Amino acid sequence: EVQLVESGGGLVQPGGSLRLSCAASGFTFSTHWMSWVRQAPGKGLEWLANIKGDGTYKYHVDSVKGRFTISRDNAKNSLYLQMDSLRAEDTAVYYCARDQILVAKGGQDYWGQGTLVTISS
Amino acid sequence: DIQMTQSPSSLPASVGDRVTITCRASQSISTYLNWYQQKPGKAPRLLIYAASSLQSGVPSRFSGSGSGTDFTLTISSLQPEDFATYYCQQSDIAHTFGQGTKLEIK
Numbered sequence: 545e546v547q548l549v550e551s552g553g554g555l556v557q558p559g560g561s562l563r564l565s566c567a568a569s570g571f572t573f574s575t576h577w578m579s580w581v582r583q584a585p586g587k588g589l590e591w592l593a594n595i596k597g598d599g600t601y602k603y604h605v606d607s608v609k610g611r612f613t614i615s616r617d618n619a620k621n622s623l624y625l626q627m628d629s630l631r632a633e634d635t636a637v638y639y640c641a642r643d644q645i646l647v648a649k650g651g652q653d654y655w656g657q658g659t660l661v662t663i664s665s
Numbered sequence: 666d667i668q669m670t671q672s673p674s675s676l677p678a679s680v681g682d683r684v685t686i687t688c689r690a691s692q693s694i695s696t697y698l699n700w701y702q703q704k705p706g707k708a709p710r711l712l713i714y715a716a717s718s719l720q721s722g723v724p725s726r727f728s729g730s731g732s733g734t735d736f737t738l739t740i741s742s743l744q745p746e747d748f749a750t751y752y753c754q755q756s757d758i759a760h761t762f763g764q765g766t767k768l769e770i771k
Contacts, residue, residue, distance in 0.1 A: 591760040603759055647715050649756040651699030655708035
């Protein structure tokens with residue numbers, strides 16, 4: 545059974561840093577692109593970043609570029625999101641998700657339960 | 666950046682209704698369009714990928730169509746468990762979600 549379990553969320557002051565983790569199991573982690581997606585309270589979904597299976601390619605959306613960094617450790621079946629210079633508008637539930645490999649660019653077929661990040665003084 | 670616009674934002678409907686949600690891309694994305702369902706407090710669920718392919722385990726009352734810039738998600742006969750928020754997502758260049766359509770009980 546595919547499982548994605550996020551951790552690392554919490555309350556952080558503006559300007560602070562946080563590292564989110566996502567533990568993957570039930571599939572060959574290194575063969576899948578992985579993504580981070582967030583959802584601010586009462587708002588829609590915002591896709592943030594993805595990383596290729598071998599870690600050689602990464603993409604970050606402009607709203608987090610230079611502040612957030614996606615990475616992975618295939619030996620530990622883990623995905624990470626390093627978040628620096630955090631702002632109030634980064635408050636959201638953060639999801640990790642697996643990109644499906646049935647077809648190229650086919651969306652995210654498995655999602656974690658999400659971890660809440662709150663930025664407040 | 667590719668922008669995705671969904672309509673309507675809210676859709677009142679009744680059990681048994683046939684409903685259609687539309688999604689428009691700001692530029693052609695071929696068929697790199699996915700649809701998700703999200704219920705309150707839950708993670709999104711992939712329903713349709715590549716514009717018209719049904720994800721495994723998704724009921725056949727869900728269908729998708731379109732290519733280029735205009736896409737639709739159709740639910741042929743609404744069931745009680747279908748009341749949720751639906752998002753389109755382009756995956757041609759990076760990924761971008763639409764703003765969502767809340768399917769509500771009329």
